[in-house]
Amino acid sequence: SLSNKMGNSLLAVRGINHKYIVVEKALNVVNDYVVTAGAEKLKKVLLNDSIPQMEREIFIECIREKWDSLSESEKEAISAFTTNKQFDTAIRSKLIKCITAETANGRELIERLLTDEEASIVSDALLKLYEIDQEDAIAFAADRLNHYMDQKEDIVSTSLYITMKAVNAKTADRSLFLKECEDMLNNPDCSAEIKETVGSNLASLPGMDTLTIVMHSDLSELTKTACISRSYLSMMDCLEQDPDRDSVEMIVHAMEILPITEVIEKLDTIAGTYNLDIQNLNRMESVPGNVR
DSSP states (O other): OHHHHHHHHHHHHHHHHHHHHHHHHHHHHIIIIIIITOHHHHHHHHTOTTSOHHHHHHHHHHHHHHGGGSOHHHHHHHHHGGGOTTSOHHHHHHHHTTOOTTSTTHHHHHHHHTTOSOHHHHHHHHHHHHHHOHHHHHHHHHHHHHTGGGSOHHHHHHHHHHHHHHHHTTSSOHHHHHHHHHHHHHOTTSOHHHHHHHHHHHHTSOSHHHHHHHHTSOOOHHHHHHHHHHTHHHHHHHHTSOOOHHHHHHHHHHHHHSOBHHHHHHHHHHHHHHTOOOTTSOOTTOBOGGGO
């Protein structure tokens, strides 16, 4: 109803206003307790359960804003909070983002966090390691993917993401990564959640090789749609270079899921050569390749 919508809108506005108030309060806390009073005072604030969790997390965001104005000893002390199990996992995760390549003992902290019992902490530490030392992060991710059935889902997901980024940056082997992804998709014991994560990462590596893997999998239509959309140029290139029949039939199947005008038009020009029956493709709802 209209009254419900208005009520929800008012609640949303109040929520936004409250957040601005919290941020302003957080900035004052950071100035009072960090810049002037030091890390130990901040520690008491972050461990104070009487302060709402959201406010304590915003405090950390504000610390990051003030990071450059802190002394090296304060940076080191605050960074060390990441390994302190007294802190809530969400607090520790946000504190990990404060660590930089220049942080004293920062690399040592990351190494410790990579062995943490909390999967989300390991994942955050791996993302931070990728910022500091890509080569070591890629090696860590590769090791976890080699033993993915023994890993928690958060760690496998982050390892897939790190490796995908490395493949995109040409600092990791594409064919090896695709083989690992294909093995996961074909493993009946691999969880559906991990398989969808595999599919999402493959969609970020457009190409006929990734599209073929995704289209021959049991992944959701949503994941397949993302991969088809991003592989538009690869499909066009394939159709212009005397493709084999399997590739053409796979592209036809892709167009049944996500019709793309230019691809269908190209298929029309070669339908006779491959004896294709593509009259049922949905041309009315096809999308232009440039706005896919």
